[in-house]
Amino acid sequence: xxxxxxxxxxxxxxxxxxxxxxxxxxxxxxxxxxxxxxxxxxxxxxxxxxxxxxxxxxxxxxxxxxxxxxxxxxxxxxxxxxxxxxxxxxxxxxxxxxxxxxxxxxxxxxxxxxxxxxxxxxxxxxxxxxxxxxxxxxxxxxxxxxxxxxxxxxxxxxxxxxxxxxxxxxxxxxxxxxxxxxxxxxxxxxxxxxxxx
Amino acid sequence: xxxxxxxxxxxxxxxxxxxxxxxxxxxxxxxxxxxxxxxxxxxxxxxxxxxxxxxxxxxxxxxxxxxxxxxxxxxxxxxxxxxxxxxxxxxxxxxxxxxxxxxxxxxxxxxxxxxxxxxxxxxxxxxxxxxxxxxxxxxxxxxxxxxxxxxxxxxxxxxxxxxxxxxxxxxxxxxxxxxxxxxxxxxxxxxxxxxxxxxxxxxxxxxxxxxxxxxxxxxxxxxxxxxxxxxxxxxxxxxxxxxxxxxxxxxxxxxxxxxxxxxxxxxxxxxxxxxxxxxxxxxxxxxxxxxxxxxxxxxxxxxxxxxxxxxxxxxxxxxxxxxxxxxxxxxxxxxxxxxxxxxxxxxxxxxxxxxxxxxxxxxxxxxxxxxxxxxxxxxxxxxxxxxxxxxxxxxxxxxxxxxxxxxxxxxxxxxxxxxxxxxxxxxxxxxxxxxxxxxxxxxxxxxxxxxxxxxxxxxxxxxxxxxxxxxxxx
Numbered sequence: 001x002x003x004x005x006x007x008x009x010x011x012x013x014x015x016x017x018x019x020x021x022x023x024x025x026x027x028x029x030x031x032x033x034x035x036x037x038x039x040x041x042x043x044x045x046x047x048x049x050x051x052x053x054x055x056x057x058x059x060x061x062x063x064x065x066x067x068x069x070x071x072x073x074x075x076x077x078x079x080x081x082x083x084x085x086x087x088x089x090x091x092x093x094x095x096x097x098x099x100x101x102x103x104x105x106x107x108x109x110x111x112x113x114x115x116x117x118x119x120x121x122x123x124x125x126x127x128x129x130x131x132x133x134x135x136x137x138x139x140x141x142x143x144x145x146x147x148x149x150x151x152x153x154x155x156x157x158x159x160x161x162x163x164x165x166x167x168x169x170x171x172x173x174x175x176x177x178x179x180x181x182x183x184x185x186x187x188x189x190x191x192x193x194x195x196x197x
Numbered sequence: 198x199x200x201x202x203x204x205x206x207x208x209x210x211x212x213x214x215x216x217x218x219x220x221x222x223x224x225x226x227x228x229x230x231x232x233x234x235x236x237x238x239x240x241x242x243x244x245x246x247x248x249x250x251x252x253x254x255x256x257x258x259x260x261x262x263x264x265x266x267x268x269x270x271x272x273x274x275x276x277x278x279x280x281x282x283x284x285x286x287x288x289x290x291x292x293x294x295x296x297x298x299x300x301x302x303x304x305x306x307x308x309x310x311x312x313x314x315x316x317x318x319x320x321x322x323x324x325x326x327x328x329x330x331x332x333x334x335x336x337x338x339x340x341x342x343x344x345x346x347x348x349x350x351x352x353x354x355x356x357x358x359x360x361x362x363x364x365x366x367x368x369x370x371x372x373x374x375x376x377x378x379x380x381x382x383x384x385x386x387x388x389x390x391x392x393x394x395x396x397x398x399x400x401x402x403x404x405x406x407x408x409x410x411x412x413x414x415x416x417x418x419x420x421x422x423x424x425x426x427x428x429x430x431x432x433x434x435x436x437x438x439x440x441x442x443x444x445x446x447x448x449x450x451x452x453x454x455x456x457x458x459x460x461x462x463x464x465x466x467x468x469x470x471x472x473x474x475x476x477x478x479x480x481x482x483x484x485x486x487x488x489x490x491x492x493x494x495x496x497x498x499x500x501x502x503x504x505x506x507x508x509x510x511x512x513x514x515x516x517x518x519x520x521x522x523x524x525x526x527x528x529x530x531x532x533x534x535x536x537x538x539x540x541x542x543x544x545x546x547x548x549x550x551x552x553x554x555x556x557x558x559x560x561x562x563x564x565x566x567x568x569x570x571x572x573x574x575x576x577x578x579x580x581x582x583x584x585x586x587x588x589x590x591x592x593x594x595x596x597x598x599x600x601x602x603x604x605x606x607x608x609x610x611x612x613x614x615x616x617x618x619x620x621x622x623x624x625x626x627x628x629x630x631x632x633x634x635x636x637x638x639x640x641x642x643x644x645x646x647x648x649x650x651x652x653x654x655x656x657x658x659x660x661x662x663x664x665x666x667x668x669x670x671x
Contacts, residue, residue, distance in 0.1 A: 016518070017511040018390055018490050022629040027608045031261065031275040033235035033282045045631050068511060070391045073424065073490070074627060075608075076326040077233065078342035096391055099426050100326055104342035117511075156358065158218050169344070170244070173352045176213050176221060180354055183212040183223050184250075190447040190455035191225055192314045194255040194293050 001109045003166030006138040007090045009063030011127040012053055019067055020074035021101060025083040027075075038083035058131035065092045066123045066135070072101025072112075081108045091137045093144065095120050106159050107169065113137055113144060119151045139164060199465025201362045202431050203397040206337040206462065210320050212354055219356040225319035227349050228305045229256035229292065231283040232610070233324025237347035238286040248290045250353045255314065256287050257295040259304045260610045264573055264600035267297055276611065290350075303576020303602040306330040306544035310414065311578050313443025317432035317459040322349055327544045327626065329420040333413035334440075335432035335462045337397070340421065360426070361471035363396040364464075367404040369479035374660060376554075377412035378546060378624065378643035380404070380476075381419045382484040382494045388474060390492040393425030396472065399464060400430050404478035410439040411550035418545045419626050422491035431463045483658040485531055486628045486641040488519035493628075495531065497646065497658055503527035522630055523638050524618070531656050534640070538621040539570040539597075539651040540633070541644055543607040546624035547575025549582050551644040556588040558648035558659050559595040565654030570597035571613060573605040597651065609634045622650040 029041035046052045053059060065084065071094040072080060081104045084092065092110065095117040105112040115123075126146060127133050136145040139160060144151045155163075162169070173180075200208070213221040227250075234256070241248070248254060261276040271277040280297065287294040295301040301308060306327055309315040315331040321338035322328060324346040331338035345355055365384060385392075398420050400413075408416070413430050420428030437456055440446045447455045486494040487501050493516065495502065504516035504527065520527065525534070541547075541555050552574065564570045572592045574580035580602055583589055589599045606613040607625035615621055615637025624647050628639040640656060649657040 015514075017515050020490065020627075020629045022608075022627070022632050026631060026635075027260075027610045030232050030610065031273075031279045033239075033279055035236050045635065070424070073390055074326065074421075074629060076324060076340035076342055078236075078324075078344060081342075096394065098391075098424060099394055100340055100342060100421075104344065107342065107344040169356065170246070170348050170351050173221065173348065173354060173356060177352075179213045179221070180223070180249075180352060184353075187223075188454065188458065190451040190458070191319065192316050192445045192447075193252040194226075194314065194445070195252050 001107070001166045001168060004109050004111050004139055004163045006136060006140060007063065008134050008136040009090065010059070010061065010132065011064040011066050011123065011135045012059050012062045013124040013127045014053060014065060014067040015124060017068035018070045018073055021072055021077050021080040022074055024072070024080040025077065030077055030079050035082050036086055038079055039086040042083040042087045061088070063088050063090045064135045064137065065089050066120060066127065067092060067094045069094060069096045069117060071097050073098040076100045078104045078108070081105050081110050085110055093120060093123065106163060109163060109166065111137060111139060111163065113153050115144060115151050115153055119149065122149055199468035201464045201468045201470060202335060202399055202429055202462055203337060203362050206318055206320070207359060209318065219358045221354050221356050222320060224322050224349050224353055224355060225253060226309065226314055226321045227254045228309055228321065228323035228328070229254065229346070230259050230305050230323070230325065231279045232260045233343050234286065234346055235279065235282045236343050237350060238290065240347040241290070241350055246351045248292060248350045251291050253353060254350070255293045256283060257302050257305050257308050258283060258297050260604045260608065262297045262603040263611050264603050264605050264613055267601050300577050303578065304544045304547060304604055306418065307548060307575035307579060310334065311443070311576060313440055313446035316440065316455070317436060318462050322355065326421045327418050329426065329428050330414050330418040330544055332417040332420065332427050332429040333410060334436055335429060335459065337427055337429065339426040360397045361395055363393060363398050363425070363472040363474065364470040365398055365400050365474045365476065366402040367400065367476045367478045368402045369404060369477055371404050371478045371481060374483055374658060375481045376643040376645055377408055377415040379481060379484040380478070381416045382486065382491065382641060383481055384476060385419065385423045385492050386484070386494040387476070388423050390422060390490050391424045393420060393423035396425050398423070398425045398428040400428060401464070405430060406433065409550060410435060411548045414548065415545055419491065422626060432459045483643065483646055485646060485656055487523065487525060487531060488516065489522055489628055489630050491626065491628060491641060493519055494641070497531055497656060499531055501525045501527055501529045501531065533655060535620070535655045536568065536622045536640070536650055537619045538615060539568060539647050540573070540606045540621055540623040540625060541571065541647050542573030542575065542605055543625040544575065545626045546644050547573060547579065549579050551624065552579065552583050552588050553586070554644045555648045556591040558645060558662070559597065559651070560591050562595055562652045564596035564651045568651055568654050570651045571600055571606060572597050573600045574602045576602045606633050608632060622647050622656060
């Protein structure tokens, strides 16, 4: 995973709540067996509308998505995170994320930042009025900065440490292989097995 | 202080606990399907890692599989390639697989319980958000992303922050017309699509205790639509009776030891939930959705709400958008909404009890002119049982299509889709924009409402059918 320390970029204000993962990447895209090539599927249905914010020429190259509450609800598809990253987003800001989406994003280095809806409203107003306005998300300082806006955000220390260092979860877990083996040895024999081991 | 059911199961699976770190949890059962696993197997290959516990892993094919002509090559080359990728990966790594055509194939959340693999007090994960279904057995079961699928394949564990707990207590007796689906839709409308976020739900109370295992699975299945990764119901005699004798249920002394443990899996009387919601079961009625998220629902007897009635600006905006997408107007009675398609199936309502309920209403009746009805069993075993009971004949005599097992029109990854503008009454779990096909409009309903709707051509409950039965033999 690529490390995330800080990112500065222009924003896409997405004034919609309950953006589910079926909107982020429709199911027919999930037939692909790779982690890349999902950029054209991102918000596919909404992008058919030429006025949709992502289609506006002034948003080209923007890398910070500022979304409404309950972003990423629904399906567990990690393809939603890959699609956002493939398109060029480095971070998503919302007042509330669905749990599975949030977990998936942090495992892929897409920083999901939770801010109060009042701050999200101000970011929407600012970046709608001035599409060239830049937004900085600083993970070291746990701060979002933009013209006249300074907002602290929280992220648990363990997740932050893994993101800052771009650490691979599996390698970290396997450092505790002995604990896993100890646990396995003590499991009750009535637990189900799919095959005779 | 006492512990909740969720806390007991959690504590029993902690491999490692350290300050400032998420708990490392052991996973008892890992279910795989073709959509969320290919990139995980790729990761294993690149790192040169094996699957740690093949005996706790099982795969089937469900999301992409066609429900017609399953003996012919799959027409869509991309779907075919994804299924072939799963077969190749399972063969290479040694994972037990039930592919299309196998008698144990089906929707992954129907297959696990019917094999007896889903057991009380286990941890169950799958790269699918409806893994919450398995919580009906008192298992801690939740959906995971592909990175976590790879993590479980490699380590049989997951690092996880401990969620909070929420009790959803349903007291009183449910009226006869009210099903588990109506109950869960009403719960989601009450707490909202984000209401369960960060929580493990425990459904409890006298109304829950009376439910069958199938009904409990319907409830737990849709926990994720309230934002909760997991929902649980304490195991009891109903649970044990369902499990006894199944392929992977323990036997003899192992059974006795298991039941002794399972009986401890109840929330202690002095345990404290972080949040509690109480629902009066006696006040419920058949419930359907009118909008584009599962929280946008109302009793069938109600009308489409007026967006202006919402105080919250974002909810008001969401309701406006939903009515526009759904082609509905405020104040329109829900019963007057005509449908083009009725879909019966999915991990929410594709089990044998669901099909029996639909057949009991369809018997001697006909699907309304101009309405297409698909009945898709949740698994091959469910299909075989339905055929043995003659349910398939009831469906086809009524003019419905009897299909092969799979996820089908729940998410339209296979050819079973709505056309743009088409409207469905669906026993599935999500009414998101385009979920059942681009431009398709979905109303989530119970199997009973689906059946009555198919007969009358508009959203309806069985009570609306009193005069509609075609005399036998006609």
